[in-house]
Amino acid sequence: CDELRQRMAEIVDRMDVPDHCRTTFSTYHDEQLKKQGNADYFITSGDKIRFFFEKGVFDDKGEFIVPKQQSLNKVGHALHAYEALYKKVTHSPKVQGIAKKLGLVNPVILQSMYIFKQPGIGGEVTPHQDATFLYTEPLGRVMGLWIALEDATVNNGCLWFIPGSQSSGISRRMVRTPKGSFPLTDFIGREPTYDEDKFVAAPVKKGGVVLIHGEVVHRSAENTSEDSRHVYTFHIMEALDTRWSPDNWLQPTEELPFPPLYTK
Numbered sequence: 276c277d278e279l280r281q282r283m284a285e286i287v288d289r290m291d292v293p294d295h296c297r298t299t300f301s302t303y304h305d306e307q308l309k310k311q312g313n314a315d316y317f318i319t320s321g322d323k324i325r326f327f328f329e330k331g332v333f334d335d336k337g338e339f340i341v342p343k344q345q346s347l348n349k350v351g352h353a354l355h356a357y358e359a360l361y362k363k364v365t366h367s368p369k370v371q372g373i374a375k376k377l378g379l380v381n382p383v384i385l386q387s388m389y390i391f392k393q394p395g396i397g398g399e400v401t402p403h404q405d406a407t408f409l410y411t412e413p414l415g416r417v418m419g420l421w422i423a424l425e426d427a428t429v430n431n432g433c434l435w436f437i438p439g440s441q442s443s444g445i446s447r448r449m450v451r452t453p454k455g456s457f458p459l460t461d462f463i464g465r466e467p468t469y470d471e472d473k474f475v476a477a478p479v480k481k482g483g484v485v486l487i488h489g490e491v492v493h494r495s496a497e498n499t500s501e502d503s504r505h506v507y508t509f510h511i512m513e514a515l516d517t518r519w520s521p522d523n524w525l526q527p528t529e530e531l532p533f534p535p536l537y538t539k
Contacts (some may be wrong), residue, residue, distance in 0.1 A: 276424040276482055279507055282360050283389050287344055290326055318451070318459050318524055320352050321386060322531035327351070329396050341396070348398060351388035355509055356531050361387060365509055366538050370420065373486070374536055377418075380515045383533035385409060385417070386525055387509035392432045397498030402437075402469050406445050406489040409510055409525065412518040414444065417489035417510055423479045424505040432498040434485060435474040440492040450522040460524050511536055 316325060332339060332346040339346055354361040364370070365384060374382045386409075391397065409417045427433040447464030469492060479485055487493060489510075498504055512519065512533070519527075527533045 276422075278360060279364065279389075280424050280505055282358065283350065283505075284344060286324070286350065286358070287326075287347065290343070292326060315459065321525045322353050322356070322528045324350060324353055324357055329393055329398055331396070345391075345393050345396070347391050347393070349388050349390045352386040352525065353531060354389060354507075355384050355387040356534065361389075361507065364422070364507065366536065371537055373420070373484075374511065379511070379513050379536075381513065382511045382536040383514045384536055385510040385512055385533055387507070390504075390506045390508060392495070392498045392504035392506070394431070394498060394501050394503050397432055397504065399497045400495045402466060402474075402492050402494040404440075404445050404490050404492055405487060405510065407447050407466075408449050408523070409489060409512070410445075410448050410520040410523055411489075411512060412520065414490060415488075416513045416517045418512075419485075419487035419489070419508055419510045421485040421487055421506055421508040423481055423483045423485070424507060425503060426481050427479045427483075427504050427506070428500075428502075429476050429478055430500040431502045431504040432495045432500075433476055433478045433504070434487075435476050435494050435496070437469060437473045437492040438475055440473075441488040441490040443490070445490055448522075449524055450520075451524060 317327070327348050327350070328346050329348045332341045334340050355365040356362065365387060405419055406414055406417055411417055421434065425431075445464075446467055447462050449460050449462055452459060452461050474494065477485060514533070519533075
């Protein structure tokens with residue numbers, strides 16, 4: 276955990292942020308369309324390591340108004356491919372063992388992210404299902420592995436789930452719009468309003484792993500505490516007899532096809 280955090284600190288220290296890339300990340304429906312979909316930086320980040328910032332960390336001139344290390348929402352989406360330490364963890368015997376116990380025959384890695392959940396400003400992640408963004412036919416082929424690099428508590432923004440919600444399908448999809456149109460992505464359907472009382476907190480200790488079914492409804496609150504909540508997370512898909520939607524924002528490329536999880 277500490278090695279992953281140290282390596283990320285080094286990456287952020289060396290980060291060069293072009294002005295046009297100062298993109299704020301948000302999970303609110305309309306803001307997603309405006310700020311993610313409109314940003315080519317986001318939609319072309321699947322095979323790269325790119326930087327996504329919290330709201331309010333730049334002034335009107337695009338200069339940092341908080342320390343650089345505390346400005347980021349996340350780094351994604353190909354740490355597993357291009358950063359040796361993250362690649363090692365992603366393909367570790369423990370991770371491969373989990374996949375084998377779950378009966379996965381040909382799991383591939385879709386994407387990876389380092390999420391910071393900064394103290395005081397770490398933004399809320401509204402209720403969603405990962406399969407909204409990572410859609411397959413049939414459903415039920417995508418799983419997230421969420422590794423806590425620090426204690427994740429109710430105070431610093433741990434995950435909350437609606438138990439059993441993975442059984443009800445998905446309520447919306449994020450899809451690429453036709454080439455040449457704007458915004459670059461759109462939503463089919465809308466996220467319903469969920470009963471807050473149905474959410475159950477899932478705090479986890481440093482070093483713990485949470486497995487996230489692609490259709491389970493989950494969220495995390497703002498981090499109003501003085502403690503960060505760093506996480507390394509990645510998604511895998513059972514590729515056997517599965518169709519990856521060509522409408523998903525994330526697409527394999529010649530430079531980076533979805534790599535197999537199993538190394539032997």
